[in-house]
Amino acid sequence: MIQNRKKLLEFGLLLGGINVFMGLLLYLTGPKYMAKWWMGILVLVAIITIHFVIAFRYRKAVGGFMSYWQGYLASFGLSVMGAFIGVLFNALLFGVIDPDLNEKIKNATMENTIEMLESFNMPQEDIDKALDGIEKSFAERDKGMVAQAIGFFWQLVIAAIFAFIVAAFLRKNPPADSSGTLDTQAN
Secondary structure, X not given: OOOOHHHHHHHHXXXXXXXXXXXXXXXHHOHHHHOOHHHHHHHHHHHHHHHXXXXXXXXXXXXXXXXXXXXXXXXXXXXXXXXXXXXXXXXXXXXXXXXXXXXXXXXXXXHHHHHHHHHOOOOHHHHHHHHHHHHHHHHHOOOOHHHHHHHHHHHHHHHHHHHHHHHHHHOEOOOEOOOOOEOOOOO
16 A cells, blocks of 8 residues: 555655644744735645655655555645644644734734725725624634644545645556566566
């Protein structure tokens, strides 16, 4: 199934470490930037790019060849480890390092929303409705362990779908020998 569990663990820990590093950098930018929509897109693109790079390095480390399903399992395994480490970091960040961070992000989100809606000359009544929606959304949000577990579950669902795409790029069959059969000894 998975060609080299030790290598997969090594690369999964690398992905998780990079996720934590990016989370720390994002945290250090402050809640105002954490709440910016473009920052979310930037982080998503970075995570996807890093995942692809690490997945290709894993394939190279295990011999350079991989079936579609081996690629799927490897990509999903990397995602599970990265997500698990990320959830642990978020629990530490929101629960121990900065327990008020959720409130700070909510306030920054509201400020960013006001700025954006005012730039569109939105009536105050509509701005107030948007702010009420943000307030309700953050009131329902819990950063406790139950919320972390639910977030981890949804990350796994997304990772399972994403792994199908990554596997299509990772797939690389060994070259055929002169008789037309696949050379299974190729590195």
